[in-house]
Amino acid sequence: MVNVPDAGGVPAAGGTFGDGRPGWLGGLGQVRNVVRQELIARQLGRHLPAAPARVLDVGAGQGTQSIRLARAGHLVLAVEPDPDMRDAFADALRAEPAEVRRRVTLRAGSVGSLGAATGGARYDVVLLLGVLMYLQASEPVVAELAAHVAPGGFLALAARTTTSALWRPAARQDWRAALAAFAEHDRALAEGRDMRYRNEIGAPARADDFGGLTAAAAAHGLLLERWYGVRIAVDPAELDPPPPADPAELAALLDVEERLGATDPYRQLGQLTHLILRSRSG
Ligand SMILES: C[S@@+](CC[C@H](N)C(=O)[O-])C[C@H]1O[C@@H](n2cnc3c(N)ncnc32)[C@H](O)[C@@H]1O
Numbered sequence: 001m002v003n004v005p006d007a008g009g010v011p012a013a014g015g016t017f018g019d020g021r022p023g024w025l026g027g028l029g030q031v032r033n034v035v036r037q038e039l040i041a042r043q044l045g046r047h048l049p050a051a052p053a054r055v056l057d058v059g060a061g062q063g064t065q066s067i068r069l070a071r072a073g074h075l076v077l078a079v080e081p082d083p084d085m086r087d088a089f090a091d092a093l094r095a096e097p098a099e100v101r102r103r104v105t106l107r108a109g110s111v112g113s114l115g116a117a118t119g120g121a122r123y124d125v126v127l128l129l130g131v132l133m134y135l136q137a138s139e140p141v142v143a144e145l146a147a148h149v150a151p152g153g154f155l156a157l158a159a160r161t162t163t164s165a166l167w168r169p170a171a172r173q174d175w176r177a178a179l180a181a182f183a184e185h186d187r188a189l190a191e192g193r194d195m196r197y198r199n200e201i202g203a204p205a206r207a208d209d210f211g212g213l214t215a216a217a218a219a220h221g222l223l224l225e226r227w228y229g230v231r232i233a234v235d236p237a238e239l240d241p242p243p244p245a246d247p248a249e250l251a252a253l254l255d256v257e258e259r260l261g262a263t264d265p266y267r268q269l270g271q272l273t274h275l276i277l278r279s280r281s282g
Pocket of ligand 1: 015016017024058059060061062063064065079080081082085109110111112128129130131134135
C-alpha cells in the first residue's frame with residue numbers, strides 16, 4: 001500500500017534544502033547523483049540484514065534508496081517533509097511493480113517530530129542520507145534517530161564533513177573560494193559553531209566535524225562500525241555531466257569509486273561521508 005497523505009504543511013524543522021530543490025531534482029540523472037546513489041547502495045549492502053528488514057528512510061527525498069531497498073525485499077517507511085519531493089517519490093514508486101509498491105509506505109514528516117510518522121516504532125535500519133547538512137545541529141537529530149534504531153540495528157548517516165567542505169574548492173583550483181572556506185572554518189572554530197557553506201545546488205549548508213559526529217552517536221548508544229567516502233575522483237569536474245554512455249566505462253568508474261571510498265586516505269576526501277553506526281544488541 002502506498003500511503004501519501006496530503007500534509008504539505010509539515011514544517012521542515014529549520015531545514016535549508018528548499019533553495020537547492022530545483023538543482024537537486026534537475027541533477028538526478030547526472031553523474032554526481034548516479035555515482036552517489038550507487039555507491040551508497042553498495043556500501044549499505046555490506047551491512048544490511050537479510051530481507052525483509054524494517055527500514056526507516058528519513059528525508060527520503062525522491063525515494064531512490066527506499067525503492068532500491070524495497071526491490072530487494074525490505075519493508076520501508078519513508079518520511080519526507082517536502083511535498084514536491086514526495087510527489088517525485090510517488091511518481092517513481094508508481095513505475096514499480098505491485099510487490100515493490102506494497103513494501104513502501106511514504107509519509108509526510110520531519111526530523112524533530114518523527115514520532116508522528118513512526119508512532120515511536122524501532123527499525124533494523126534507519127537512513128539519513130544527505131539531510132544532516134540542511135539541519136541546524138547534528139546532536140539532537142542523532143538523538144532522535146538513535147531512539148528509532150532497534151537493538152542490534154544501525155543508523156546509516158551520509159553527511160558533509162569539514163574535510164570535504166575545505167577540499168572541494170581547492171581540488172577545483174578555485175583558490176579564492178578555498179581561502180574563504182578556510183577562513184570560515186577558522187571563524188567557526190573560534191566561535192564554537194559548525195562550519196557553513198553554500199553547496200553545489202545553491203542551498204545554505206553545514207559541515208560536521210567527523211569526531212564530533214561519532215562522539216554524538218556514541219553518546220546515544222550508536223558505535224561506529226565502518227565508514228566510507230562517497231564521490232572522490234568523480235567530483236572535481238565543475239560541470240555535472242551525464243554519466244558515461246558506455247556501460248563498461250560507467251561500471252569501471254563505479255568500481256574505482258567503490259575502492260577509493262573504502263580505502264584511506266582517499267575516503268577522507270569523499271564529498272559525502274557515509275557512516276554505519278550500530279546500536280548495541282539487546
Ligand atoms: C539532498 S535530498 C536527499 C534525498 C535522499 N535522502 C537521497 O539521499 O537521495 C535532502 C532531503 O532532505 C529533506 N529534508 C530537509 N529538511 C528535513 C527535515 N527537517 N526532516 C526530514 N527531511 C528533511 C529534503 O526535503 C530533501 O528531500
